[in-house]
Amino acid sequence: MTAQPPHFYDFSLEPHFAATMQGPVAAMWQQREEGEFRGVDDRNIGWVSLTKPNHDKVIVMINGRIESYWKYQELFYDLFQQGYDIFSLDHRGQGVSDRLVDDTELGHVEEFAHYVEDFTTFIDTVVAPCGYQQHYMLAHSMGGTVGSLFLEQRPDFFDSAVLSAPMHGINLTQWMKPIASPFARVVEQLQRQPNYAPGQVPYYPKPFLDNKLTQSEVRYQWFRDLYEHKPELKVGGPSARWVWQGMAAAKQCIQHAYQIKVPVLLIQGSDDTVVDNSAHDVFHRAMTQSGGDCEIKVIHGARHELLFEQDKYRTPVLAAAFNHFKKAETESQ
Secondary structure (H helix, E strand, O other), X not given: OOOOOOOOOOOOOHHHHHHHHHHHHHHHHHOOEEEEEEOHHHOEEEEEEEOOOOOOEEEEEEOOOOOOHHHHXXXXXXXXXXXXXXXXXXXXXXXXOOOOOOOOOOEOOOOOHHHHHHHHHHHHHHHHHHOOOEEEEEEEOXXXXXXXXXXXXXXXXXXXXXXXXXXXXXXXXXXXXHHHHHHHHHHHHHOOOOOEOOOOOOOOOOOHHHOOOOOOHHHHHHHHHHHHHOHHHOOOOEEHHHHHHHHHHHHHHHHOHHHOOOOXXXXXXXXXXXXXXXXXXXXXXXXXXXXXXXXXXXEOOOOOXXXXXXXXXXXXXXXXXXXXXXXXXXXXX
């Protein structure tokens, strides 16, 4: 079991999950504000915020592929309880935001840079005008790719960032790594319109025992039930174009890591089979060799969904994130 960080925090726990979600989390969620803005190509991008008049610091959460801010209600509750306002958006093509193709379950994007441009618009038009004293980023998986690219392009907005299992590389077998991107490009060219990459299918709720994401059955079942209750949130496998666009963006994160100026805490699960953990080491090296502040924390035994894992993994992840943010707060005083 991972050692507990020095500060104690009172987080939501699995034995009380149902009561927490139906009680205080549901009450908080009723107080949310939702809105939308026009992203690239005039697409509607949905966002949510949870705010309190006496909060002067904000965490901007960037979720991963196929996700929605609706999925992160428990996390938002834990963040909000620690005195932070919360803002989050749903990426184009998923969640409550506009889909890009007729097949609403196809995970597609024309240019990965569009995710970053949408996020930049969100920051400039929704978050920044609120005038917070401190801004913090929490980004998961594909959101970590978007967040890394934003930090490279806009190094002065956030005070610090936590990247949870960021997609700085996709976990592939060794022989597939050099050919995956060109293969996906060829497949896309052969397709008459955007379609699933080879081996990918529409949304399918894998049984808990077959899932590679988390070992927390109660959390896993909750977000699968959410997608059944709100089927408009469902997204399945990626398109061939998304695959090579995503791989190119992950590589760009590493190539331009030297431009990141804020302290970064990168948290990875040792048993993650979704992203390439070895790419985190390359990202870390690229940042630190240029004088950047990057720390990697490994949660031994944890899978990809660090923010939806069993308590013995999730609690240290959240505590490490808050310790990282508080260190930035202390240094700014």
